[in-house]
Amino acid sequence: MSRSDDPGHYFQTTDSLATSERKAAKANNNYGDPRRLSSKILAVLNHQSWPGEVIVAEAAGVVRRVNLSTSTARPIARPRSSPLTSLAIAPRAGVPTLYAACWDKLIYGTPLPTSNSTLQSLPAYQPHELRGHSDFVKCLLPAQIAGSPVLLSGGADGVICVWDLASVAGSSGKPLHKLSNSAGGKAAVQCLVLDPLGVPPDLDEPSGSGVVVFSSSSDREIRRWFISRERAYELAESIETPILAHETSVYKLCFDSEGDLWTASADGTAKHLVRERGWEVDTVLKHPDFVRDVVVDDARGMVVTACRDEEVRVWDAGSGDLVCVYGGHYEEVTGLALVEGWGVVSVSIDGTVRRWSLERKGMREYAEAVEREKAGMVEEGKAEGREGVLTAEEEAELAELMDDDD
Template sequence: MQSSNPEHFFETDADLEKKRRRAAKAGNKFGSPIALKSKILAAIPDPRLPSSRVFVAEASSVVRLVDIDNPEKPTTAYRGPTAPVCCIAVGGPNNNTLFAGSWDKSIWAWDITTRAVKKKYLGHSDFVKAVACAKVGGKHILISGGADKKIIVWDVETGLAMHTMQDTTVNMLSVQDLVVDNVASTPDEVVVISASSDPHIRRWKIQLEDWGLIDETATAPEVEVAGSTTAAAGRGAIREHETTVYRLALDGDDEFANLWTASGDGTAKCLSRARGFACEETLEHGGHVRAVAVTEQWVVTAGRDEDVKFWDRASGKLYCALQGHYDEVTALAVLGQRRICSVGIDGTVRAWPLDKAGLDAAVAEQTKPPEEEEEASKTQEGLLSPEEEAELAALMEDDSE
């Protein structure tokens, strides 16, 4: 008889301490958590109004639409995949198609309104890990990246693959993220930026009939580096990190928009468009940085250390670190001008303010002395439901055995 219960296997003191810490942290209400049924691997805002809804991809093979303003409202579920869903995007005609890449090697497409399955895109030979939507030559396209090291461009309407793109000049590993560069794109050519498990960031140009990998050495302007004049990028692909780049984010849609990255080397970086996407600023988050998001005032980072960190864009200084998640944070989604939400392996969706007063209040709440927190808990009806208290007690009891 086989078992998946970790308690049936050897666990180190560090493993046991991690379990105890997470169990003790699990009952917190920071960020007004909405608990779902499984690990959450991705999140994007619902582009339709109101801006309080977020699509989340779960390890339980489902995509859900969650309204953070109505936590008691049942979630809307999109079903079909037979394995964990790890990436999602919205696009197609009228922005009414939800796309999801799955570990079952396929991409599913649903009508957002009716939840009916529209198509299933088949072509990857391993996990689909990134999806993005665009339009080129009047045609709606879907761009996907997988653990099979391939980027496939699909005709949304027919479901047929138009192009299969790979980098043969540098060893390209599993694709982790894709973002469409609207600044560099034209109606007849889409530029998409990819991140992967190798440290390189690549830019691709896609046309209806052809595609190409942009040579950063040829396009980078000359800049002064260590007393000499050289190409800012200095390589066929962009390399500013030491290891896996998990996430990409552009900080605008104008000619000054820069590229932000999140990496397993513990940093988030700003790559300057004006300098050929050379590194202009580095934020030392620590641990594996799995997510980065940018607003007018903040750069927000999150990852394996479970904290959501807010950095002042003007100064580059850390403004605050908010606790709440009790396992790795996997994604961030900006919801309008007022809030950002975070999701993680702990299966919770949490919302955080974007104004300084709100962040200061959140920090004050998290730094209350224990006696104040205990007194406050008595006045907050329903801080923990009976079911949550029973679950937490069971977890604590198991960890003490």
């Protein structure tokens, strides 16, 4: 154990003190042009109607819109003081509504502010709550079923709820459906995504009647569901059920333009699963720690991952080669969002929002800046190390004087 007169050091190991000191030193860096908020950031959402901005969910129970051009981070919802884990935007009775999933087992919906309004200036601030989970709500997914809006939620209770948003009454009552895996497990639902290819033709369902949703969970299983207004069930005939591509929790799922699946897992990997080969893994992106998120930039052929080791990594989607490692966060990176014209935006429990270029030129400039900083630190260390140290000439002179004393 480390011993110190500083009360803040009591009961801390040497390793934990070193980690704290490293993070404190790193906290002042300006890589990624950080926007610093007051609490941990657990989720980020790109809202197409607000170009150059992102919406973030904080552990303090606040939702903010962050302008990437300025330092403004305005609150637009404050549903509770409990941590908010996920965000979604969907129309409720025709009104664009912001939904926030919370640790307190509820989902909070508020009318979405206009482009220039804030929480305080909303005259019709009428929040509503969705109650259907018995544990933390971990993920949200908006969808359209037969032209009607719905919201899907996944919880730590292992349940997927489907909420009707077509009417005010429908979106405040009981869910349309409550789903759990056919094996009866209670593993937390970590992520929900829509299948971009829609309902497969071999499924005996009316055209346009429903959607296919993929879910991932804390027991490493990836499952597929058919959901319509009338019924919802797990698909088990056409693919292996469940898909088992990882050793443990699968935190995120993301489809690319080909309809193939990218995954992020606590086993330290992100993987590419090929649909035409029965979801066979053909690319493995290895990390030193949990992979929290993955997004795909199809236009540039890049895959971006967020890791618990504080880094954001950019990979070549075709070869799986590592292209760039962005280091700026000093705590776990919790989410990513692609923003047109800005590259990728990352958020972290260090309370910062940072943006990173996905252009080769931008990545080179970042690498050069890091090298310049390292070189400066080395020179500074050398300068500090000279104090009190004799040169070779001075040492020779001292030795001669000592010989004379003899």
